[in-house]
Amino acid sequence: MPIESGNRRRTPAEPLPVRRKTSYGSAGRASRALSFSVAVRQVFGSGFGTGFWLAAGWLLLVAACALFATVLPVRDPLDPVIVNRLNAPFTTNWLGADGLGRDMLSRLVHGARVSVVISLTAVSIGMLIGGSLGILAGYFRGRFERALMAVLDVILAFPWLVLLLALVAFIGQSLMAISLAIGLLWIPAYARVARANTLSVVQREYVLAARAMGASTLRILLREVLPNVILPVLAYGLVAMGLVVIVESALAFLGLSVEAPQPTWGGMIAEGKRHLAVAPHVALVPSITMFLTVLSLNYVGDRLRSRFEVKESNL
Amino acid sequence: MTDSQHQTQKLPLLRVEDLTVRLRGEAGIVHAVSDVSFQLQRGQTLGIVGESGSGKSVMARALMGLLPRRATQQLDGRVSLAVDGRVLELLKLSEREFRTLRGPRLAMVFQDPMTALNPVLTLGVQIAEPLQLHLGLNKAQAMARALELLAQVGIPDPEGRLRQYPHQLSGGMRQRVVIAIALACDPRVLLADEPTTALDVTVQRQVLDLLLALQRERQMGMVLITHDLGVVANRADHIAVMYAGRIVEYAPTSRLFSAMRHPYTEALFKSVPRLSDPSHTRLHAIPGRPPQLIDPAPGCAFAPRCPNVQQRCRRETPALTQAGDEHLHACFYPIGSREVGA
Amino acid sequence: MSETSNPQLRARDDIVLKVEHLVVTFDVGRELVQAVSDVSFDIARGETLGLVGESGCGKSTVGRAIMQLPPPKGGKVIFKGQDITRLEGEALRKTRTALQMIFQDPISSLNPRRRVKDIIAEGLQIWERPNQRARVEEVMEAVGLDPETAADRRPHQFSGGQCQRICIARSLALDPDVLICDEPVSALDVSVQAQILNLLEDMKARYQLTMVFVAHNLAVVKHISDRVAVMYLGKLCEIGSVDAVYQHPSHPYTQALLASIPELETSQEDAIPLLQGDIPSPMNPPSGCRFRTRCPKAQAICAQQEPAMQASPSAIDDHFVSCHFPD
Numbered sequence: 001m002p003i004e005s006g007n008r009r010r011t012p013a014e015p016l017p018v019r020r021k022t023s024y025g026s027a028g029r030a031s032r033a034l035s036f037s038v039a040v041r042q043v044f045g046s047g048f049g050t051g052f053w054l055a056a057g058w059l060l061l062v063a064a065c066a067l068f069a070t071v072l073p074v075r076d077p078l079d080p081v082i083v084n085r086l087n088a089p090f091t092t093n094w095l096g097a098d099g100l101g102r103d104m105l106s107r108l109v110h111g112a113r114v115s116v117v118i119s120l121t122a123v124s125i126g127m128l129i130g131g132s133l134g135i136l137a138g139y140f141r142g143r144f145e146r147a148l149m150a151v152l153d154v155i156l157a158f159p160w161l162v163l164l165l166a167l168v169a170f171i172g173q174s175l176m177a178i179s180l181a182i183g184l185l186w187i188p189a190y191a192r193v194a195r196a197n198t199l200s201v202v203q204r205e206y207v208l209a210a211r212a213m214g215a216s217t218l219r220i221l222l223r224e225v226l227p228n229v230i231l232p233v234l235a236y237g238l239v240a241m242g243l244v245v246i247v248e249s250a251l252a253f254l255g256l257s258v259e260a261p262q263p264t265w266g267g268m269i270a271e272g273k274r275h276l277a278v279a280p281h282v283a284l285v286p287s288i289t290m291f292l293t294v295l296s297l298n299y300v301g302d303r304l305r306s307r308f309e310v311k312e313s314n315l
Numbered sequence: 316m317t318d319s320q321h322q323t324q325k326l327p328l329l330r331v332e333d334l335t336v337r338l339r340g341e342a343g344i345v346h347a348v349s350d351v352s353f354q355l356q357r358g359q360t361l362g363i364v365g366e367s368g369s370g371k372s373v374m375a376r377a378l379m380g381l382l383p384r385r386a387t388q389q390l391d392g393r394v395s396l397a398v399d400g401r402v403l404e405l406l407k408l409s410e411r412e413f414r415t416l417r418g419p420r421l422a423m424v425f426q427d428p429m430t431a432l433n434p435v436l437t438l439g440v441q442i443a444e445p446l447q448l449h450l451g452l453n454k455a456q457a458m459a460r461a462l463e464l465l466a467q468v469g470i471p472d473p474e475g476r477l478r479q480y481p482h483q484l485s486g487g488m489r490q491r492v493v494i495a496i497a498l499a500c501d502p503r504v505l506l507a508d509e510p511t512t513a514l515d516v517t518v519q520r521q522v523l524d525l526l527l528a529l530q531r532e533r534q535m536g537m538v539l540i541t542h543d544l545g546v547v548a549n550r551a552d553h554i555a556v557m558y559a560g561r562i563v564e565y566a567p568t569s570r571l572f573s574a575m576r577h578p579y580t581e582a583l584f585k586s587v588p589r590l591s592d593p594s595h596t597r598l599h600a601i602p603g604r605p606p607q608l609i610d611p612a613p614g615c616a617f618a619p620r621c622p623n624v625q626q627r628c629r630r631e632t633p634a635l636t637q638a639g640d641e642h643l644h645a646c647f648y649p650i651g652s653r654e655v656g657a
Numbered sequence: 658m659s660e661t662s663n664p665q666l667r668a669r670d671d672i673v674l675k676v677e678h679l680v681v682t683f684d685v686g687r688e689l690v691q692a693v694s695d696v697s698f699d700i701a702r703g704e705t706l707g708l709v710g711e712s713g714c715g716k717s718t719v720g721r722a723i724m725q726l727p728p729p730k731g732g733k734v735i736f737k738g739q740d741i742t743r744l745e746g747e748a749l750r751k752t753r754t755a756l757q758m759i760f761q762d763p764i765s766s767l768n769p770r771r772r773v774k775d776i777i778a779e780g781l782q783i784w785e786r787p788n789q790r791a792r793v794e795e796v797m798e799a800v801g802l803d804p805e806t807a808a809d810r811r812p813h814q815f816s817g818g819q820c821q822r823i824c825i826a827r828s829l830a831l832d833p834d835v836l837i838c839d840e841p842v843s844a845l846d847v848s849v850q851a852q853i854l855n856l857l858e859d860m861k862a863r864y865q866l867t868m869v870f871v872a873h874n875l876a877v878v879k880h881i882s883d884r885v886a887v888m889y890l891g892k893l894c895e896i897g898s899v900d901a902v903y904q905h906p907s908h909p910y911t912q913a914l915l916a917s918i919p920e921l922e923t924s925q926e927d928a929i930p931l932l933q934g935d936i937p938s939p940m941n942p943p944s945g946c947r948f949r950t951r952c953p954k955a956q957a958i959c960a961q962q963e964p965a966m967q968a969s970p971s972a973i974d975d976h977f978v979s980c981h982f983p984d
């Protein structure tokens with residue numbers, strides 16, 4: 001496969017140096033790292049690399065926490081044990097306790113539930129509505145596309161936080177309401193990704209060939225366009241989930257996320273900032289958790305995207 | 316090349332010895348180029364002909380030091396370039412040293428003019444850039460030279476074109492611009508990798524004629540890579556036919572056409588449609604397709620498609636052997652040999 | 658634009674496809690580009706018409722306009738006595754199946770996410786034909802693909818030549834009358850090109866096809882065609898039997914095209930001057946004869962008056978040329 005694309009590529013800006021005999025045997029850090037990655041590849045049997053599996057493992061862990069939060073052997077996330085107040089990690093509590101003496105680990109695990117639910121729902125809403133609109137716009141073009149793009153541009157031009165605040169004020173502060181609000185906010189981005197991918201697919205001659213066969217529009221959309229657009233959109237969805245987690249925390253910072261006692265990562269960070277001077281772990285632990293999660297989502301999303309990139313030729 | 320001092324006169328401009336390239340592909344190690352040797356004199360054109368996947372582009376990239384580093388498993392052999400009375404061993408150079416050669420010494424023209432130019436820069440900037448970089452010209456000088464170059468490659472209204480973007484040009488025009496960029500620093504060796512495959516016949520003819528005229532005028536050495544024997548027929552001094560990563564026949568052009576020995580060369584020759592044939596003449600297609608170069612089996616790579624194949628071809632790999640003055644071929648039962656009973 | 662007379666249309670009763678005064682325009686920003694202006698030709702049953710010209714002269718556009726993809730802006734496309742530019746919806750979809758098309762880039766004309774057998778069966782499924790499996794296997798074998806090993810694979814596992822075979826199989830599955838080939842070998846190596854050209858000839862005989870063969874290489878066109886039409890900048894320059902056009906090229910453009918073919922024989926320096934420069938933009942074509950900006954024989958009249966289609970001086974039947982000074 002790589003040759004054709006290789007032929008077509010322009011000279012790389014920084015051409016890659018090639019030395020004699022760049023084989024495994026020769027010493028040097030570069031080739032050691034190379035043979036290590038080859039070994040890992042042999043163990044895992046696929047070309048994803050260690051980073052991918054670490055990230056995917058972390059995401060799996062977060063998902064498991066969210067799913068089994070109530071049955072996991074952790075303390076009650078809402079139970080204030082005043083004596084433990086602001087205790088550091090690895091003392092009374094594994095990951096320390098917060099300003100009210102609640103167990104941080106338990107709050108993280110329960111908070112994962114909120115993060116997962118919000119990001120899954122929001123992304124699904126955005127993907128379904130935005131994705132469909134984008135595909136239709138890219139396929140039919142014309143007036144519909146122009147109108148849709150104009151509306152989307154207006155939405156995108158709005159400061160998103162203001163929009164979100166307005167939506168939350170309007171729909172409410174329950175878990176579902178927040179998910180819905182963030183999901184709606186996400187529609188324009190999805191519509192754009194889906195439209196761009198559709199535009200490039202529609203130019204392909206297999207779409208023309210299907211029309212020459214007498215295929216109906218619906219059939220073309222479902223059989224020829226959708227399968228080629230859905231994977232890039234899904235991969236984008238993973239990256240978007242990471243952003244949703246961040247958006248939730250921003251809302252929490254403003255006190256507008258899910259109502260108070262319910263633990264959320266954003267809420268924990270917001271609360272921790274009060275204790276930054278004396279007990280930085282209260283803000284740090286949820287921050288690191290969130291950081292790792294968002295990083296993993298982006299990494300896995302990117303990797304999957306390059307993996308699913310349509311293979312169109314072999315020679 | 317320690318004895319080179321006595322024979323500077325005869326010293327080839329570019330000399331390639333036993334070049335071997337192995338790449339890591341998805342399905343395994345690809346033996347893309349195996350034991351390729353040739354030399355190129357000043358002012359000469361070497362045509363390299365072969366089907367797609369025969370290793371032509373990989374070879375050209377190896378000469379330019381542009382192989383994908385992470386995919387290169389092995390790069391062996393010797394490539395010597397004679398410049399300014401010195402002989403440089405290209406494969407031993409560091410990337411930094413190599414970079415100073417690309418442009419003023421070695422240049423390459425790529426297959427697809429549509430993607431070889433940067434869509435967001437004007438043509439003027441793209442031609443002037445290497446001039447500023449390598450020849451140390453200032454901006455105004457570089458632009459003046461760019462103008463000259465555009466005129467040389469036959470672009471009408473060069474002043475206007477300097478400010479245009481690649482998408483405003485047709486395919487043939489773009490390939491001319493790519494050639495102008497390649498020639499900007501007056502290279503000694505020009506590698507043209509299927510420079511006209513993406514163009515249609517009339518433009519192909521113009522671009523080939525242009526390349527040849529510039530090569531003669533500047534006395535460059537040119538390697539002209541193509542899959543179509545017709546393209547090199549009247550243009551190259553020597554032709555090397557490549558199959559499955561190896562040179563299978565090498566000869567001066569006129570000799571190759573008058574006395575080709577390798578069955579693959581003949582098969583390629585016959586598959587070109589000719590104007591002199593009457594309509595609906597059946598073409599001589601080569602059955603099957605070139606081999607995948609992963610774990611090549613022993614024996615002649617052309618055996619599965621060869622009309623002359625015998626038992627021995629499947630056991631042993633034929634080596635390049637002399638078949639006359641400057642004429643080499645790698646075949647046990649070449650055309651015209653007794654065993655074939657032609 | 659005033660419509661010209663069309664002496665090149667033949668009065669035969671086995672004409673399968675007739676194109677009259679075909680005009681195709683595209684919206685480019687604010688301007689209208691006339692990619693095809695007033696082209697007329699006809700094809701008899703079992704004939705192959707070669708359509709040649711430089712890149713951008715409108716060959717593909719003619720091919721697609723015949724398929725009504727998209728329908729032309731003007732003119733008629735008469736298929737088996739019926740003007741299909743007037744058809745719409747279901748009737749058009751149905752008629753289209755009798756006309757099939759093969760494209761230049763075999764790789765981009767196959768959906769990468771589907772299996773070969775589904776790609777080939779597409780038309781059969783749409784029209785709910787019986788015995789789909791048998792038919793798929795039959796056409797696969799006809800084009801030289803092994804149904805056992807190839808049916809379940811996806812296009813990226815095949816080389817360019819094999820992808821073109823898949824495309825041909827797909828277009829044959831619905832048993833069309835007319836096959837329009839849009840540069841089917843331009844993206845292929847010479848050796849594979851020969852395989853595909855031979856295959857097309859075989860398929861034509863086996864399935865009694867009438868073909869339109871679009872290409873820019875006159876040598877390729879000669880091998881496969883009975884009649885040849887030469888196009889320049891959206892107009893027809895010359896049309897006639899292969900022998901007429903190749904032995905007695907009457908239009909200066911045809912002569913220039915012939916001279917530019919890479920020849921194997923080590924013949925030197927051609928007498929005919931080569932074409933200089935590029936094809937002008939169709940946005941504002943030259944007045945009068947569109948070829949005049951590159952024509953070695955251009956005179957004052959060429960800029961003023963558009964040449965009409967007329968019988969060629971070769972005096973061969975059905976050989977027509979549009980030039981004020983034909984040879």
Ligand SMILES: Nc1ncnc2c1ncn2[C@@H]1O[C@H](COP(=O)(O)OP(=O)(O)OP(=O)(O)O)[C@@H](O)[C@H]1O
Nearest residue numbers: 683685690692711712713714715716717718719939
């Ligand atoms: N969708 C489109 N929108 C605007 N202009 C178009 C479109 N399709 C084709 N054209 C223009 O119409 C003219 C004819 O194009 P066409 O593709 O038919 O040429 P062609 O003869 O098939 O060339 P090639 O050999 O490159 O395939 C060109 O000038 C082209 O730029």
Ligand SMILES: Nc1ncnc2c1ncn2[C@@H]1O[C@H](COP(=O)(O)OP(=O)(O)O)[C@@H](O)[C@H]1O
Nearest residue numbers: 002003338339340347367368369370371372373
């Ligand atoms: N980056 C790469 N990684 C792995 N294999 C490659 C790469 N580039 C080329 N190849 C392989 O090298 C062989 C020769 O390719 P190439 O030189 O591009 O052929 P040609 O130019 O003659 O068409 C092919 O089998 C191809 O699959």
Ligand code: SF4
Nearest residue numbers: 615618621628646647
């Ligand atoms: S060595 Fe044998 S198989 Fe190879 S080309 Fe010669 S005759 Fe054919």
Ligand code: SF4
Nearest residue numbers: 946949952959980981
């Ligand atoms: S009409 Fe005039 S310009 Fe046109 S082709 Fe004939 S001689 Fe040339």
Ligand SMILES: [Mg+2]
Nearest residue numbers: 007371372509
């Ligand atoms: Mg190549």
Ligand SMILES: [Mg+2]
Nearest residue numbers: 716717718840
């Ligand atoms: Mg075309």
